[in-house]
Amino acid sequence: MAKTYKLYLGGKFPRSESGRVYPVTDTAGKFLANAAHASRKDLREAVVAARKAFPGWSSATAYNRGQVLYRVAEVLEGRRDQFTAEVAASEGLSAKRAESQVDAAIDRWVWYAGWTDKIASVLGAANPVAGPYFSFTVPEPTGVVGVLAPQKSSLLGLVSVLAPVLATGSTAVVVSSADRPLPAITLSEVLATSDVPGGVANILTGRASELGPWLASHGDVNALDPTGATPEERVQLAQEAAGTVKRVLTVADDEPDWTAEPDLSRLRRYLEAKTVWHPLGV
Amino acid sequence: MGIFEYAPAPESRAIANLKDHYKPFVDGEFVDGSGEPLKTLNPATEEILAEVGTASASDVDTAVKAARRAYTDVWSKMPGVERAKYLFRIARLIQERSRELAVLETLDNGKPIKESRDSDVPTAAAHFFYHAGWADKLGYAGYGPDPKPLGVAGQVIPWNFPLLMLAWKIAPALATGNTVVLKPAETTPLTALVFGEICQQAELPAGVVNILPGAGDIGASIVEHEDVDKIAFTGSTEVGKLIQRTVAGTRKKLTLELGGKAANVVFDDAPLDQAVEGIVNGIFFNQGHVCCAGSRLLVQESIAEEVLEKLRYRVSTLRLGDPLDKNTDIGAINSAEQLAKIRGLVESGDAEGAQRWTSPCPVPDRGFFFAPTVFSDVHQSMRIAREEIFGPVLSVLTFRTPEEAITKANNTPYGLSAGIWTEKGSRILWMANQLRAGVVWANTFNRFDPAAPFGGYQESGFGREGGRTGLEAYLSV
Amino acid sequence: MTATTSPSAAPDTPAPLADVTRDDASLRRFLHGLPGVDQVGVEQRAAGLGTRSIKKEAKRWAIDTAISMVDLTTLEGADTRGKVRALAAKALRPDPERQDCPRVAALCVYPDLVQTAVEALAGSAVHVASVATGFPSGRTSREVKLADTRLAVEAGAHEVDMVIDRGAFLEGRYMDVFEEIRAVKAACGETHLKVILETGELATYDNVRRASWLALLAGGDFIKTSTGKVSPAATLPVTHVMLQAVHDWFTRTGELRGVKPAGGIRTTKDAIKYLVAVHEVAGEQWLTPELFRFGASSLLNDLLLQRRTQVDGHYSGPDYVTVD
Helix, strand or coil, X not given: CCCECCCEECCECCCCCCCCEEEEECCCCCEEEEEECCCHHHHHHHHXXXXXXXXXXXXXXXXXXXXXXXXXXXXXXHCHHHHHHHHHHHHCCCHHHHHHHHHXXXXXXXXXXXXCCCHHHHHCEEECCCCCEEEEEEEEECCEEEEECXXXXXXXXXXXXXXXXXXXXXXEEEECCCCCCHHHHHHHHHHHHCCCCCXXXXXXXXXXXXXXXXXXXXCCCCEEECCCCCHHHHHHHHHHHHCCCCEECCCCCCCCCCCCCCCCHHHHHCEEEEEEEEEXXX | CCCCCXXXXXXXXXXXXXXXXXXXXXXXXXXXXXXXXXXXXXXXXXXXXXXXXXXXXXXXXXXXXXXXXXHHHHHCCCCHHHHHHHHHHHHHHHHHCHHHHHHXXXXXXXXXXXXXXXXXXXXXXXXXXXXXXXCCCHHHCCCCCCCCEXXXXXXXXXXXCHHHHHHHHHHHHHHCCCEXXXXXXXXXXXXXXXXXXHHHHCCCCCCCEEECCCCHHHHHHHHHCCCCCEEEEECCHHHHHHHHHHHCCCCCEEEEECCCCCEEEECCCCCHHHHHHXXXXXXXXXXXXXXCXXXXXXXXXXXXXXXXXHHHHHHHCCCECCCCECCCCECCCCCHHHHHHHHHHHHHHHHCCCEEEECCCCCCCCCCCCCCEEEECCCCCCHHHHCCCCCCEEEEEEECCHHHHHHHHHCCCCCXXXXXXXXXXXXXXXXXXXXXXXXXXXXXXXXXXXXXXXXXXXXXXXXXXXXXXXXXXXXXX | CCHHHCCCCCCCCCHHHHHHHCCHHHHHHHHHHCCCCCHHHHHHHHHHHCCCCCCHHHHHHHHHHHHHCEEEEXXXXXXXXXXXXXXXXXXXXXXXXXXXXXXCCEEEECHHHHHHHHHHCCCCCCEEEEECCXXXXXXXXXXHHHHHHHHHHHCCCCEEEEECCHHHHHHCCHHHHHHHHHHHHHHHCCCEEEEEXXXXXXXXXXXXXXXXXXXXXXCCCEEECCCCCCCCCCCHHHHHHHHHHHHHHHXXXXXXXXXXXXXXXXXXXXXXXXXXXXXXXXXXXHCCXXXXXXXXXXXXXXXXXXXHHHHHCCCCCHHHCCCC
């Protein structure tokens, strides 16, 4: 049963304002469904939604964010079979290998969910300054993050780049894998049916090469993960991003092995250390 | 003339051991640079202090090669405990030569001797002490058991705190095992070159630190050099963007410490006299040549008049003049170019309808001086409320509620620092949480410490300097 | 304290502040509404001003000015008429060999020795100041305090240095403290009143600021830091807070009131730091013995030594100044 899917934007599922759709096939070329082909105006709306959601999401307690993200992992797990089938079709994997990708994605999401209320104690500090002051440093979310999701790893890769953004308290505008968008679409449904506030994560199906430059130059986007762009495109994106001093993730030319255990580097990239000083006196 | 006129109390210029000529420091030696020599001025007198040899692009290449050799053959192999000894030695030498460095800094930069003596130089030494201790403890810094250095670090620093910015850059780079090619600012190269002597005295292995005086083109050559692994820049947002664009798509790790337009927010329940001190310190420290200067005063409307009255009285007691005089509070603007920029922005303030008040202090005929200036009736839309003036000019705006204060404070593409003045603890923490700035000073301003990370949000740059957080900039993590 | 017993129409509370002392609640509200004092900030400012380098003519001027501001003090149980007469001679001619050396501002003694001091200083411009009100602790009845004051005034004191009731202040009975100062002021008549806050017992700068305003509201001509019997006595930051208070008082009322740090100021270097603070915190017009005094004993000899060094161009020694 071929469907025509929509975008996930501000907690809703609108069509692309352009009306465009594109066919999605499996690796053998078999038609699977139509996906919405996001335009730069959809991207603009997604950034507005992400910015609007930022104050609430970033000021939610870390415990609360963790609970919300754990809930996402539970719902994700509830759709394990659907994800397995979509990953298998999208990536041309055997059911068994697809299943292990899905399990790894669930574990990854849980791993990041558990970080929300540890980040500040691991990356923050009480600074022993030489004077009568109490000085402390807290990591705070950087803001709106633009994510060009991996083109190959349709679910585990996507989860590996989106979850750290949300764990820090930042909000995300994600451009999914262009040719393998079905797991991203299903993840949108998972996000919509768990407790993630609308606008915190926005997932657009479409072309990174088309939308990336608009994300990179956007004045209200604070950071950019260019994973889903080609190495050549990434140079241009990084140049565009310089116009607003964006934090741009340094990524390897080829997609990494997403099953490898992650470290803190992605979390760190979406955090700003804020140092606060106050005198000590009576 | 007042009844209590302080007699001149100048620090002796001889202490600076000023030489006629200074040369680039490459591979452990002072060498003739092949660039056009520059003449560095005393901005307080407009007299030439010395001729300084500059680097050319080929000198950059020589220096980078020396730094690479030193990295590969010596510095990256050396155990942290040994690297630490060099850093301790450098710290001690800065302390031992502190008077010389302070006077030289004041001559070259124009800042008051009391600031170079009590702030710049001691804090520079403190940065080396602090980072010396990290050199053999990097495994405990939270970047894995054995974090690796990046290699050769190219560093470009500004003229507002010449030696201190050098220390902010070089100390963490060396502690983490990197070698350095550093370009001091064109108008303030002298203390950096004396630092070259200190490296020699400390018997730092040749090539670990290289110092190349020159103009922006030499900075660009360093940034563009293929064999540089890391770029650290402190300076204007405009140049920072160019650098970010240049290194885009390369493997170079980048940290930027850029401009600011900090809001200093004063509530009606503030400790007013100390708030006035903090406002003065925030904008008139170092002639306002401070990226984190509290250049936008946001004062609660209900006390605006009282604060302005107290502020004007206090500012009128600031002593402007000979930077070498121990009683000088406000020294010289660093260059004719900067003075022209300040004047231009002040004129825009007049034209846009802000009310200008200038301290009645006498201003010397010679040298680049600008009397402390306070603009009231400033609105967010004016240039003097949005652009970094980088001079002794304060823009005063008002607000009615905490929410309005936050909205106005955050309404800027910058995000380096901010100040809060209120005696209500919960409001301090709420404000600190809401302000989008990398450093928030509550009931104080312009405090710096090597143990406290410093750096900005948004267009004020990325990466931090100081503290455990600051090590990340020089580690492959 | 109720409104009916408070002097609501106090003739010498300046009009802009008349409402403040209407009743206990108003007074409390006012004092607690004064801006707080941040300890680190004020201490930093004081230390910063302490780095001023005063040389040459400025130093000579400062030394002579400081000498002319000294309240030469003896407040010991062992004080005798002989001791007071000796100090009076010193007050009139601090450096007998140098006729151009200024005289001090006043001689400060216990009430029972006022008469001796007055006689010894008769015909001179050196004032006699007397401590009173159960100095130094003030732990006696209102009646005794007023009698103590009258004793000093009737014996001819030009100035009375009273102590406030710190116990009442710390209990929050501000109106009691206020009324006591008013009563002493009334007993003083034309005699100048200095109000000793004993800042070392008030403990916080917020309290120092409140006590300063309380004393100014009650009509004190001077506010004075300390008795000299409690440590810490005068400090630079405490004096800063008080100088700020008289500056602000002037801004609000147009009236000039004075400040007297007392106790612990022993060297010329310290005295000059205080003068710098007077100059830059209160303002130039406070640089007169009418508005600033040093309560001190050993300070005078160091000032004289330094004066000789400045005038003679070589260092002097303690045998060249008189010890009384």
